[in-house]
Amino acid sequence: MLPELSRSGNPREPGARLEEAVSLSQAIALNVVDSEVIRVRAPRPATLFGSGQVEMLRASAAASDAELIVIDGALSPLQQRNLERDTGVKIIDRTGLILEIFGERAATHEGRLQVELAHLEYQASRLVRSWTHLERQRGGFGFLGGPGETQIETDRRLIRDRMAKIRRALESVTRTRTLHRERRQRAPYPIVALVGYTNAGKSTLFNRLTGADVMARDLLFATLDPTMRAVELPGIDKVIMSDTVGFISELPTQLVAAFRATLEEVLEADLIVHVRDISHPDSQAQSDDVYDVLAELGIERDGDVPIIEVLNKLDLLDEDRRDGLRADAFHIPVSATTGEGVEAFREKAAAILLESSSVYDLDVPVTDGRGLAWLEAHGRVLDRQLDGETMRMRVRLAPVDHARFAAMAA
Structure with a gap:
């Protein structure tokens, strides 16, 4: 009921x-x-x-x-x-x-730890209740405190100790993931993070873009753990695409804090893609909730990281509404299910990532055929002059591509 x-x-x-x-x-x-x-x-x-x-x-x-x-x-x-x-x-x-729901769906070790920590924080204020789950654990502890300790005091101490243990484990997991992220940044490839209200179709769009098989069902919170894949966008041979947990209205404050680490990929993103279910009657309210959660993470709508809105589930609208959205210059209407509009999204995402490109003067040995070909493929050559055994080139490149070329030439 x-x-x-x-x-x-x-x-x-x-x-x-x-x-x-x-x-x-x-x-x-x-x-x-x-x-x-x-x-x-x-x-x-x-x-x-x-x-x-x-x-x-x-x-x-x-x-x-x-x-x-x-x-x-x-x-x-x-x-x-x-x-x-x-x-x-x-x-x-x-x-x-x-x-x-989060406790049932979390698939990774980190996700399970984060859920348990959030659950303990929530239950800490409800010690008046019957703690059957802790009673099952007590047999393995071997000690329950000194004489005269009340049951609630025992429960409170057990919770406090377990939370401290989980936090230590999470610190270790976070350090490991930070090393992985630093390794990716040394690559370095741009990161595109998909965010949105739960069941907005992020995972369906992610699968279409990456060819992955992330769980994508008409089900709230189908995705709880971050998934990343490499994709190619027009003019960019490699982008890291990240699918994140769906947001929801009145998200428990315990989960905002507990899942902050899971959402670190959003904090590190070069581009945030806000996927909206445009067929939902509360689409605008859902959108506001997403921006509220992003603000709690320190990401503002008009901040340093660009955000584009993808209006998904176009196939569920009538033709008049579809035509109206197609004429909207500020959003990208798509159907992740049918593929309509997805190519326009790829082009828009690539254009934004390339907008920050700069002009570099580079000297490349004429014998470095691989390097010359790479610059032709990944940048826009504005000028070139042969100077003996050196090709002096003026090239427009994204900063990440300039860093990659410098690493190749080193």
Whole structure:
């Protein structure tokens, strides 16, 4: 059963918000037997909902034989405990639900560590609850503290110790990934990061561009761990394309912090591609959420790193809307499923990466046929003069290509 919390000031259409909440629940294979919007005009500190609404929840859960109620909003520990007492059913809020999804989907060692850390931070404020998962762990510890220590104090200490251990492990993983990133920067190739609201079609576009087989399904949070592939763009023989975790409204603050390392590829990007599901009724609100998360990461819309918007799922629109988007000079409409507009996107991305190119005066031995051919292929030769055994050339190159040529000539 899935009631959706609706408050005034939320820019989303309640029906679309409810549909997203249902999709979030289905993302971890919950069988949703009922869903409805419950409007909260005056939130109650003890239960969030009014007494009549709580009774309606209890009756509806009993009639549906529901084992779980998902509240698509934030609950305090007190509200969660009281609602469980009054309805007789387990309660989970939006933050807990998203944490469950991330816990199920994280595939890499780092991803699993980040999810566990976020989950422990979330649960640390809910020590009034039954800690069955910690009870299963206690048998392996061999010690639980001195005499007189209360159960909550024990739980708190176990959580604190486990969080410290996870943070140490994450520091080690981050150091290793930093070395890998520095190795890539020495290459060096431009990095293009795909970002967007969850289920916007980033992975489908990534697969079409790279020929990869990243999980791409009509499912929220299908991608949780960053994936990178090398691709070729017009005029650029190698670009590192990065597919990232999807963003979502009201992303738990624990996950913004925990997944900052996962999103470091975005911080290092030469170009950010914001993929939007233009067919979604809340596309603009989703876009605002993405920019809010980017701002939390220190990336501004008009900052140093260029951002282009790709309006995906063009194939789901009627012909009039498609024609209107095709005439839009500020966005790139595409269908990652059919391939329409993808070549225009590749050309636009390449143009932006090459915009920062500079003119270099280079002296190349005439015997260096490979170097001369490389400059012809990767730059624009503006002038050349033969001076004995040396070809003096004026070439327009992207800084990354100039660095690569210097490394080749060294």
